[in-house]
Amino acid sequence: xxxxxxxxxxxxxxxxxxxxxxxxxxxxxxxxxxxxxxxxxxxxxxxxxxxxxxxxxxxxxxxxxxxxxxxxxxxxxxxxxxxxxxxxxxxxxxxxxxxxxxxxxxxxxxxxxxxxxxxxxxxxxxxxxxxxxxxxxxxxxxxxxxxxxxxxxxxxxxxxxxxxxxxxxxxxxxxxxxxxxxxxxxxxxxxxxxxxxxxxxxxxxxxxxxxxxxxxxxxxxxxxxxxxxxxxxxxxxxxxxxxxxxxxxxxxxxxxxxxxxxxxxxxxxxxxxxxxxxxxxxxxxxxxxxxxxxxxxxxx
Amino acid sequence: xxxxxxxxxxxxxxxxxxxxxxxxxxxxxxxxxxxxxxxxxxxxxxxxxxxxxxxxxxxxxxxxxxxxxxxxxxxxxxxxxxxxxxxxxxxxxxxxxxxxxxxxxxxxxxxxxxxxxxxxxxxxxxxxxxxxxxxxxxxxxxxxxxxxxxxxxxxxxxxxxxxxxxxxxxxxxxxxxxxxxxxxxxxxxxxxxxxxxxxxxxxxxxxxxxxxxxxxxxxxxxxxxxxxxxxxxxxxxxxxxxxxxxxxxxxxxxxxxxxxxxxxxxxxxxxxxxxxxxxxxxxxxxxxxxxxxxxxxxxxxxxxxxxxxxxxxxxx
Numbered sequence: 001x002x003x004x005x006x007x008x009x010x011x012x013x014x015x016x017x018x019x020x021x022x023x024x025x026x027x028x029x030x031x032x033x034x035x036x037x038x039x040x041x042x043x044x045x046x047x048x049x050x051x052x053x054x055x056x057x058x059x060x061x062x063x064x065x066x067x068x069x070x071x072x073x074x075x076x077x078x079x080x081x082x083x084x085x086x087x088x089x090x091x092x093x094x095x096x097x098x099x100x101x102x103x104x105x106x107x108x109x110x111x112x113x114x115x116x117x118x119x120x121x122x123x124x125x126x127x128x129x130x131x132x133x134x135x136x137x138x139x140x141x142x143x144x145x146x147x148x149x150x151x152x153x154x155x156x157x158x159x160x161x162x163x164x165x166x167x168x169x170x171x172x173x174x175x176x177x178x179x180x181x182x183x184x185x186x187x188x189x190x191x192x193x194x195x196x197x198x199x200x201x202x203x204x205x206x207x208x209x210x211x212x213x214x215x216x217x218x219x220x221x222x223x224x225x226x227x228x229x230x231x232x233x234x235x236x237x238x239x240x241x242x243x244x245x246x247x248x249x250x251x252x253x254x255x256x257x258x259x260x261x262x263x264x265x266x267x268x269x270x271x272x273x274x275x276x277x278x279x280x281x282x283x284x285x286x287x288x289x290x291x292x293x294x295x296x297x298x299x300x
Numbered sequence: 301x302x303x304x305x306x307x308x309x310x311x312x313x314x315x316x317x318x319x320x321x322x323x324x325x326x327x328x329x330x331x332x333x334x335x336x337x338x339x340x341x342x343x344x345x346x347x348x349x350x351x352x353x354x355x356x357x358x359x360x361x362x363x364x365x366x367x368x369x370x371x372x373x374x375x376x377x378x379x380x381x382x383x384x385x386x387x388x389x390x391x392x393x394x395x396x397x398x399x400x401x402x403x404x405x406x407x408x409x410x411x412x413x414x415x416x417x418x419x420x421x422x423x424x425x426x427x428x429x430x431x432x433x434x435x436x437x438x439x440x441x442x443x444x445x446x447x448x449x450x451x452x453x454x455x456x457x458x459x460x461x462x463x464x465x466x467x468x469x470x471x472x473x474x475x476x477x478x479x480x481x482x483x484x485x486x487x488x489x490x491x492x493x494x495x496x497x498x499x500x501x502x503x504x505x506x507x508x509x510x511x512x513x514x515x516x517x518x519x520x521x522x523x524x525x526x527x528x529x530x531x532x533x534x535x536x537x538x539x540x541x542x543x544x545x546x547x548x549x550x551x552x553x554x555x556x557x558x559x560x561x562x563x564x565x566x567x568x569x570x571x572x573x574x575x576x577x578x579x580x581x582x583x584x585x586x587x588x589x590x591x592x593x594x595x596x597x598x599x600x601x602x603x604x605x606x607x608x609x610x611x612x613x614x615x616x
Contacts, residue, residue, distance in 0.1 A: 261389020262483035
């Protein structure tokens with residue numbers, strides 16, 4: 001009896017093991033298949049602009065005229081690529097100092113109530129849907145810019161400001177994690193040498209955690225680069241390279257969201273939008289690659 | 301409980317119908333009509349049988365609210381029918397109906413205008429059902445000081461030749477164009493019937509895709525000009541007359557005001573019985589004078605003129 005029961009227990013254990021393992025393998029397989037097919041789909045659709053519609057690579061990447069509906073259609077995506085990069089970099093420039101200060105405040109200056117106060121606020125920011133950001137941008141930031149600066153308020157500056165608020169939580173939380181993971185003895189030795197708190201922060205803490213903070217910045221930039229709806233509402237979407245911060249411009253994502261539903265699948269314009277999606281995907285790969293490189297540096 | 305019962309009844313009835321495959325089923329009708337009371341206009345009467353099946357419609361976001369509302373009503377009186385309405389844009393609707401992924405493709409433009417060149421063959425297979433009309437008016441910021449623009453003035457403004465309101469008799473204020481994206485159906489309609497020509501995007505012009513945002517921008521931006529469907533107009537923006545014709549429903553119906561377009565519901569080939577009943581229901585007086593006007597569209601059945609793909613207007 002005893003032997004039998006222990007036998008059945010072992011069998012049950014084995015069965016559970018098998019179920020667990022096969023369920024997990026199935027999930028992993030599904031994940032890999034969906035990722036591979038997604039990459040394949042975007043790539044194959046994205047390439048058709050060049051393969052089927054015979055748009056040359058240089059016309060697409062360096063052409064400045066976007067008029068897909070014109071009598072002589074041209075598919076120059078440079079204004080959108082430029083717009084994406086300008087808004088992303090500006091947003092990172094605005095958000096990074098703020099985020100790093102917030103993270104320092106939470107971990108180094110007043111870890112007690114500072115963290116209790118800031119953490120929920122930062123988490124709240126990341127939970128707000130992007131259409132709300134867009135609407136706030138349209139109702140608050142755009143009229144403000146219109147009254148203070150030349151132009152209509154709509155434009156690159158408004159887009160970058162909205163984006164900077166949106167990527168604030170990403171950078172702050174990554175930076176705060178890195179700062180709180182810093183070995184305590186580093187700080188203590190700095191204090192023991194007679195350094196003040198500010199000297200310690202500036203000369204010891206920030207330099208040591210810089211790769212980790214940069215990871216946060218790059219992750220934030222990846223989010224800014226891919227954000228569509230909020231930017232589309234405030235940037236103006238004129239297909240030109242902006243000559244001032246307060247002029248209407250477009251990003252890759254805003255052009256895709258504006259055009260995708262209104263064009264028919266397989267038309268040259270639709271294919272060109274897929275090519276831009278491909279550019280976005282490749283940029284995301286690049287951002288991931290940069291993050292991996294930074295992490296490698298951090299571990300040494 | 302009751303609804304469940306009638307649902308089962310309907311299901312049983314349809315399976316009986318499917319088995320016998322006959323058109324006339326006189327005596328059985330009473331059972332089906334129990335869940336069907338008050339449906340004086342329901343197309344079930346013409347077909348003489350309880351309809352069943354599911355309908356999938358996708359496309360134009362401008363038409364979506366109307367289709368959704370009418371679908372709700374239709375499903376209330378036809379318990380066996382399940383209708384799903386999705387957005388996605390006119391291009392998506394036309395693509396999906398051409399590839400038979402959906403039963404109905406909603407579109408703001410004629411299929412021939414979107415499915416061109418290599419896709420022209422696909423457009424030929426599609427059957428057009430015009431369910432409503434949408435009229436578009438040029439609108440400006442209230443301080444622009446203008447209440448009428450001629451066709452030529454509009455062309456000059458939207459091609460960038462005129463950049464100040466004072467040149468068209470208004471205030472000394474720079475004109476700010478608020479456009480729709482080049483692929484938008486509303487923009488296509490405005491360009492075709494108000495300007496008569498396609499326009500290029502100008503440096504510094506603003507493009508927004510939702511009518512709500514366009515209205516907000518025109519109302520708040522000094523010197524702004526744009527265009528909106530009649531259903532969106534209110535006091536926050538100044539509605540401009542076109543060649544001295546007021547954009548009113550009556551003027552559209554009589555054909556005096558030219559900036560309007562049909563809302564199309566395309567099917568791939570002739571629709572099946574259920575889809576046909578649904579599309580026929582759109583053209584009943586109940587829907588045309590009720591939901592269509594209620595949601596700010598103009599009833600297609602009332603139009604005194606009709607228009608073909610080329611834009612040729614004929615009296616009905």
